[in-house]
Amino acid sequence: MFSRSKYLFRGPVTTLMLGLLSFLLVIGIVSSPEQTFQTSLQGLSLWWHIVFPSLLPFLVLSEMLIAYGWVHGIGVLLEPLMRRVFGLPGVSGWALTMGMTIGFPGGAQSTLQMVQQGDLTSREAERMTWLSHFCNPMTIIIVIGIGLLDQPSSGYWLLGIHWLSGILAFLTSIPFSRLIRNKQAGTQELTRQLNISKLPLFRKVWSAINKAHVRDGRSFGKLLGESVSHSVQTLMVIGGYIIMMAVLIHLVSYYIIPGVPTYYLAGVFELHLGAKAITSASALTPIIQWSLLSAMLGWSGLCAILQSISPLIKSGVRWFPFIMMRLLHGSYAFVLTLFLWKPMKLLGLEAQPAFFYWPNYATDLSPISGMWSRILLMLGWQGIILIILLLLSWSIVLTSSRRSP
Template sequence: MFSRSKNLFRAPTMTLMLGILSFLLVIGIVSSPEQTFQASLQGLSMWWHIVFPSLLPFLVLSEILVAYGWAHGIGVLLEPLMRKVFGLPGVSGWALTMGMTTGFPGGAHSTLQLVDQGDLTPREAERITWLSHFCNPMTIIIFIGIGLFDKPTAGYWLLGIHWVSGILAFLTYTSLSKLVRKKGTDQPLLDSGIQSPRLSLMRRVWIAIHKAHVRDGRSFGKLLGESVSHAVQTLMVIGGYIIIMAVIIHLVNYYIVPGVPIYYLAGIFELHLGAKAISSASDLTPAIQWSLLSALLGWSGLCAVIQSISPLMKTGIRRLPFTMIRLLHGAYAFGLTLLIWRPLNLYVLDVEPAFTYLPNDANQLSPFDNIWSRIPLILEWQGLVLISLLLFSLGVVLVTSRRSH
């Protein structure tokens, strides 16, 4: 009874808060229409010239591959890994595959489909959602690597760091939660997956691919047309998010925190806008620029977080753990990029610093002037310490959990 009344109280409160925020947003747009128009126009230009042409082919091909069962076959290949390393049913490997190949919220939608089919419990769905929240590889390789920096090879390195740091963040959080959680409070995992131990691995992969293709049942012509239609619809939604977030970022930067560099605010709200702002920032060293970019990919922005959480709200997914893992993902990505920055810059990026932070005359600035522009300088020498502590904590957690079992 108490829980029900609490939910009834929470719903009107949330409605009131969202209504107030929407009203304030309208007031901000009306009070500065020209600046708002320019912000939305910049978001539209970036979406049309970079995001749309870079992601459309990949989205079309990814849906074709899923229809032909390739994602399901990869999920079978990942079954031993999912059970032994992540403690999840083998069938959840398909959701992980979708998250790593199609990007958010592909992993969340695939997880919801598995829940609706009865293959996952809500607890398992929550955990696989924590793990499968990755950025679209083509966003990293094409949009960032080629579109923003004109360095295709750098996109592959960023993608590798993005995947590794996401897995480390999941293992860290789940290991810590096992240590602090009381025994007997966790629900047992379902023994789902493909139950054919007598068949070889490749035979099971082929069966999964064939069943998925038969279940889809579309001809190639129909599949191609629907894939293009769905891809354009998805990109239209992404474009709408980018334009709305561009306006919100402008209003927040103009009215609330006018002294904060735009790349901090853009990175908090939306991935594409944040990446564009970081790539054009002139007050960052290359090491911090690329490290912040990796951190942004790990955090993914409020826009992507909302897109991934919303489909699974009816399953009871918790917002706080998901957000904590995203922050940890960003911290690991930031630290890993700093750790490998020297070889990465030497053999891949070949970026020369074109500026310095401090002026020639140290008396020109007081210790409190332009504090936001000095944050990257602080992060540069503290980043290695941060990531070292995180990796050390991860090692201690893993060793302790093994001994406890």
């Protein structure tokens, strides 16, 4: 059955359908060149002012840290948490941190780099993409919370629900038998590698760093040049996706569903346009508006899905389970928002937080002058999340040592 489905996916019927859709897309672009040009400019502006400068430093940093082995050293410390809770190697904790701090496709790109280094198998990489696909915190807090909802505290609520629903979706999607096997493997790994009474922890961390760096073998100059080159190439592909999705939204709303405003379809294709659509819909009640925002953040849009899954297809990562995970993430986020609506209102949704507040961003969603401030904020998020994960991992080690005879 697997070979038959694989043949159907690559067979002549699929080829004919994709060719026909491409031909219709060309006709739509040619028939309305001015509107297509304007939507392309909107997608280009979004990529150039927000996506490119926000992601480039972190993609370069991630590849360099993996090559020098620092991610592997962190992985030794995160091994108890990642094995026991998620059934993944400790080194994958870095991809989780990247996904939670810089957003998609940062987690997927870190996963791809680990696959290329031989640190993750194809199945581990697939599950890691399920877990690390999160929206950028600054997008939720600043763009949505401050710029669109004009409620700074709302961004923090949406971010917390976004993270919680994503982790819950991952944990509930793993088959029970596989989860048991991973937990047993994690227990053996914990006993063998992380018993700090038998081997100094610092020595294990340093050994992991040194082995990974020797295995990579690139000099600093070569590593820096290749890291920048790979990151720019990745971002160029992302820019192409964003521009094409902006054009596709215009064509669908103009030809397939004429008369319907563009922003009603935007959430299915692109997250930023979808957030603007939902917050602009005056007919929605606040609770439905928030719930739809959470669901859209969990779904993330076809643009973000393609950005994350496309580079990993050759590594054996399947697209259908990934899409199902995004639907599950969005469903959990929708239900959690409905469930937590009254507590959020009681705890003061209108409260103005005194930290991480950037008022200039409320009026200008793409200030070049504030880009380094945003990068520093995301670095702060990375540090906070890493510390939390390390504390959780250390608590698992202490709990296991107390239970062992």
